[in-house]
Every structure is written in C-alpha cells, then in structure tokens.
Amino acid sequence: MHEIEYRNLLYFNTSCSPPVLVDEINDAGWNLRLAHDVQSAQNILLKYTPSVAIAQFDDTSGRLSVPIENFFRNVDQVEWVALIPKNAMSNHHIKQIISESFYDFHTLPPDTEKLLATLGHAEGMALMKRDNPASRQLPLPLQPSEDEMVGASPQMLDLFKNIRKVASVDAPVLITGESGTGKELAALALHERSARHNKPFVAVNCGSLPNGLIQSELFGHEKGAFTGASQRKIGRIETASGGTIFLDEIGDLPLELQVNLLRFLQEKTIERLGSTEKIHVDVRVLAATHVDLEAAIKDGRFREDLYYRLHVLKIKIPALRDRKGDIEVLAKYFFNKFFNEKRRNVKGFAPSALQLMNHYDWPGNVRELISRVRRAMVMCERRLITPEDLDLDRRNGERQVTTLESARNSAEMEAIRNALHKNNNNLALTSRMLGVSRATLYRLMEKYSLMPKP
Template sequence: MKATNDLIVVGKMDGHLDEIMSGLEERDWNITHVESLQKIQRILHSSNDFLVGIIYLDASCLETLSSIEGVLNELSTRWIAVIPETLIKDASSCRMISRLFSGYHTISTDLEKLHQSLSHQHSFASLVLSHHDDDRLEECQDCHMVGASPSMKALYRTIHKVSTVDAPVFIRGESGTGKELTARAIHEESLRANAPFNAINCGALPANLIQSELFGHEKGAFTGASQRKIGIIEGAEGGTLFLDEIGDLPLDMQVNLLRFLENRTIQRVGGLKEITVDVRVLAATHVNLEEAVEKGTFREDLFHRLNVLQIKVPPLRERGDDIEILARHFFNKFASEKSIQVRGFTKESLAIMRLYEWPGNIRELINRIRRAMVMCEHSLIRPTDLGLERRQSASRYAESLEEARDIAERSVVMAALARNSFNIQHTARELGISRVTLYRLMDKHGVNRGNEAAGDKRDSRGGDSASPKVLHLSTVSKGR
C-alpha cells in the first residue's frame, strides 16, 4: 500500500494554527482542516484514511475533549496534541492528554520537530495497513466495483466482513447506486461463490406470479402449469438469493418469505412436500423500511429477519473523487459506441460532473456519458453534450440584487476550486485572495470537501483525503 502524507487538523483557525498548517504544507503534508472537535466523528465516519492527526487544544477544549473520548478511542487515527504551555502544569489535563494522544507539542514548538513526530507516527500506522486494505480493494475490483473514495473504501471493508458469514444482509441505497453489484460482490467473496447467484426484482413481477417465481409450482397447479417449475429460491441451492426492491413485496407474500427464512423450507405451488433449501438471502431496497413498518405496509418480523447485517451503498454525490474515475471507466467501456473523433472529456466537463447532484446516481452517469459519446461532434465531450450546463445555470434564480451577487460569487469560487482540484492554496492564488478569505467564502456559501456543490441543501460530509491539500470543513449545512 502506497502511503500518502494525509493529515487531519482539528482546531479553531488563528494565527498560530495557520502558521503550523503552512509549515506542514511546505513539508508535503496534505491537510484537511476541521474547526471543531464535535465534527471529528462526522468526518472520520466517511473517511478512515487519516493515519495521523493533530488536535489544536486550549483550556476551553478540554471539556469537549472529555465528552468525545470514547469516539477518539474507537478511531484508528493516531493523534498528536498541540497545546499551550499552561496546560502542562495542570495534572488532570496531563492525564487526559496522556490517555488520548500518542504525543504532544506546545504551540511554540519547532515545526521540524512536529513534522518528525507526525512522520514517525505515520510510519507505524502505515505498517498496520500495508498488507490489509490493498488486498481487499483488489478483491472488490475483481467484483467490477469502481472507486477509491473514502465511502467506497468503507463499503469494500464492509463487503469483506459480511462475506465471511452466512447471515442475511440488508442493502440500503438510492436507486442507481449499485445495490445488485454490491450483492454480487458479497456472493463472489463468500464461500458460496461457485454456487448460483439468483436475483429477482420484487417490484417487477405481477402479484399473481411472485409466489410461483419464488417457490416454483407443480404440474397442473393452475391453468397453464403444464410442467413442474423450479422456483428462484430452490434454483439458488447452495448459493445466494438476492431479493431486490423487497419493499414492494405484497404483504401476503411477506408471510411466505418469513416462513422460509425461519424454517429454510419451501413448498411449491400446488405441492405438499416440504423442500429444504440451503441459500443465503440478501435483500435491497431504496425505500425506508422502518417507515413502511410503521405504516403497516411491511411486516416488522420480516424486517428484523432480513436486517441482521446492514450495508449502506453511498450515493454518487458523496463520491466526488470517484466521478472522474467512473467517467473514464464508462467512456472506455462503451468505446465501441462513440464517434471516431471523440477522445475524452474537457476539463470543464469533469469539473461540472463533480459539482452536479446526480439524483439518478451511477445509472444517470452512465446514460449521460453514453449519450454524449454518440452525439458529441467535437474531439472532447463538453458540458452541453452531457446536458449539464443548462441544468447547472438554471438551478437557481436570483430574487434580489444581493442574491444575484451571492450566486455570482459562489459560482466564481466553485469554478476556481474545480479548476484547481479543490486545492485551497492554488485556488486562493488564482483568485488573488488569501486562504483565510477563501475559507470565509467557502463557509458563507456552504462549500466543503465531501459535499462541494450541495450548499445548504444537505449535511456536510467528509471526502477523500487524497485530493486537495487543505480543505476547510468548519461549516455544517442544514439537513434536507
């Protein structure tokens, strides 16, 4: 595994911290900045790639630090404290720092010493992962899953864990995120990989055919049943059964499915014999089953039977750093369909794709790219070929002069960030402003690493630590 000098820095920005971050940048650290201790869990929940981190402490932070001690202990990140010299004289502060941190430096510390401490901790942490994550990523690539963002790496790790057991898995995710691909990856990593993988979309079959499709039927069981039919469950013997859109399964069929999950036996329609079937059940849906249970449209006992293990497939808008990788992957995959002169994407197209919301997720990305490859009349695919330029410009209308200025200001900042791959230092230089001013503008317009284009529409999330050098995460946007 190739180690990168990714560093998370936690603390309220001031002159001291700015000087520390600038000095570490000059020593090739890629820094992600989080302003408050309360946001550590939110950021690291979506990115487990920070091997080392700094927490910039003062006396007012100690109470907060105590409240999140459990969170810090659960994380694999190795923390170094940067503290004022006065805290060293306080016994309780010293005990807490010794419990939670791998080392400490005072605010007036020599930057070279801090750099050496971080490098030392980073080297030790890298040893743990050097033969660990890469193997699992390669295995998931064999399952045709594309992406290296933090949310996808977390998904790969979860797939690896659940594939080693035989318990049911419930896969959550929006439409078009790749839930069936996730199910196939679980199957192909499991001991059942050489047995069948049978998938059925519970929402695509007429209600009167679902029972026959799932359980099979005997000859003469109903009009048109001219011969015995083996159902999808029985046909998956020894392998995996994937029930897609399980939320659309009618209530009467939910009873039959629950009986199978409890007893591992089925009865064909028109048959009397109990047939034992050895299959692992995976289920997926894009709807909220907890709400369906409350409304009475989904059985609570069946939900608990299916929801033993759970996987959340991230939407494309949470995978900003994967979008260019995915775009090029699908461009190469459908190369035979493109016009001969089309050779790739313009820089503007890649930037706009990263900023777009992608309500249709991977499915929408594939459709837009395939259409653009056929219809493009230039050597490079432009935003208009993807049908995104008009949507971006028309997504919001100003109702006042002040709002128009805000929209223009945000547009300029976002365009500059996209052109510079969200590198704060380069973006600030291009705009002719300081980094602190750029941080302020990003705060003002709700721009952050994991959710660049979302503004005040979604919760802020962390992103891949491998792209920009300094990314400001001080603002948590309002939820939907």
C-alpha cells in the same frame, strides 16, 4: 482453498520515478501488478486480492493527497511495505502514515535480498491474519467479476470494507440506497467475496413480477398446481441452492408472500405451490430496496418481523452527490470502458465538464452518470467532452429555482425511468403503463438518455 498459490503483489507507485527491482520481484515468484493511482490500486485489490503491497513514495516534503492517505488508512487486507527516499524520514507526515499503516519500509534504492525477505515475511503475516477468523479478511479465492465496483471516496472505501466484512458472515443483508447507486452491484460483489462464490447468484426483481406469478417464481410449483401449470417448476430460491438469492425491490413484495419469505428465513425450508412437502434449501438471502421500509411498515405495507429478519446486517450505499470524490473517478472509468466501442477521437473531459459534473446533483446516481458519459462520447465533436455534450441541467447543481419546463422534464424523465425499471426495460409494457405510443416512448428515452445498453 489454496491461498499460497496466490502470489499477486500490488505495486502502488505514488512517485514520478519508475518502479524498482521489477524483474527481481517477478523472478522471486511474485505476480507484480502496477498501479499509479488510487482507483487502479483499488481495482487490483478487488480483482486479485494480493496479500502484500509495495508503496513507493517520492522525495517529498509535502503531504500525501487526501485520497491516497485515506486509501492507506482504509485498506487493511494487505500488508504494506513502503519504499521511501532517504530524506523522507524527516517528513513527519510520511513517518506517521508508515508507522500507522505499514508492515515495514526500505529506503531507496532497496537491497534486493532484504526487500525480498521482507515481502516474504509480510506475506506470512498476511496469511496468518487471514487464518484468524477475527480479522475477517477477504476469503480467497475471489472470482473477479467483469463489473467491478469502482470508488475512491472515503465512503466507498468504507463500503468496500463493510462488504468484505458482511461477506464472511452467512446472515441476511439488507442493502439500501437511492435508485442507481449500485445496490445490485454491491450484492454481486458481496456474493463473489463470500464462501458461496462458486455457487449460483440468482437475482429476482420483486417489483417487476405480477402478483399472481411471484409465488411460483420464488417457490416453484408442482404440475397441476393451478390452471396452466402443465409441468413442475423449480422456483428461484431452489435454483440458488448453495448460493445466494438477491431479492431486489423487496418493498414491492406482496404482504401474503412476505409471510412465506419469513417462514423460509426462519425454517430454511420451502413448499412448492400445490405441495405440502417441505424442502430444505440452503440459500443466503440478500435484499435491496430504494424505498423507506420503516415508513412502509407504518403504512402496513411491510411486515415488521420480516424487516428485522432481513436487516440483521445492513449496507447503505450513499448517493453519488454525497461522495463527490467518486464522480470524476467513475466518469473516467466509464469513459475508458466505452472508449473502444465506437470511432474514437475524443480524448477525455474538458476541465469545465468535470467541474459541471462535480456540481451536479445526480438524481439518477451512477446509472445516470453512465448514460451521460456514454451520450457525451457520442455527441462530442471535439477532442474533449464539453459541458454541452453532457447535457446536464446546470441549475440542478446550484439548486436554483427551476423553470416549469425543466421541472416538467425532470418529472417526465423520472416517470419513464421508474416505469422502465418496473417493467424490466420491456418497451411494450412500459409504453402501455405510461399511456403513450412506443414511438413516443422511444423518442423520450432518447431525449433523456435512457436508452438501454446495446
């Protein structure tokens, strides 16, 4: 790993004035990456892992906004250098933030030589901390993924911090959270920030495979191991060799396979079906569940010993309704992401639409938010997305008594969503499971915005 090659620098301009010394900083060998809000600053940190960041402040006598303040307090993988107007030192609030979270500061306009020297020192300090295993910084290099994890709420900043921490340890991690909160995305983010990031990330949904197949899928089989096994098959655990295996819906793993998995976690060896040869495999196990495993243990559906093995480290992703600060950030993020897909004369969200989204309960979490935004962008006939385009049940947000019809609709939507999930979005299997024709299923999926991504 050549950390020195990474000279990315985050320039977080919280002020209304233009950034300063941009050319001079670039000429000094820094790759300057500008951000004007917390979300884009967060994305730059995740994607480019700079070791140094500049924050420019306005001539302000007031407080910083809460998200910005939380951001400075929670981001600990960079050394911050502040650029402040001369009179800012009389602002008690800014002084406190700088003294708590910053490496150094310069007054505006800064002296070029002095600022460049500070950036160099800040980088040296960052690298020194990075080399110190106790600081558990983000290991470099990071391979940025197309699907970045977005969030600006204190809960998500905390989560990002935890992901970085557990990424540097090699123990199993149990990721919990309601459906659609981003468990798979978190698993991937974790893998990408771990020392195994150059090796495979293999995801297996334990709930979507028929019982008879899951053993050979996970552990592989030898030729002739069972009727129909005409060839040797390498299992998913072996395929992930050197990397990470992500066992999604671990609560659905049949009991007899839980024993095999436990053995693998203890001995780091597997046996292919039809063979007694023990094969050593070096794989890190991440597991996720949206069911309460402790309740499953009480019901005798999940082995307690396996549970304790799996949840050495734990990551809990909060429901979207419990991190209100993220709703708007995510809605705008996905709006921008889908913007280029179709004819676009929609320019954004009407304030009333944002307000409705902030009050809504989001039972389907981020996944539901994505499909609502996508739908609204298609349906919208004006310049701004209205509450009607979002087609959210307004009563849901206010927790009032629902009509029978809306209760029926929610139950129907939930059943379809679960069945699609169980069957990996296979429509033939899903319609059979639900006992409706494919045409009906298709119509209902449209009705509830459950269409898979094109």
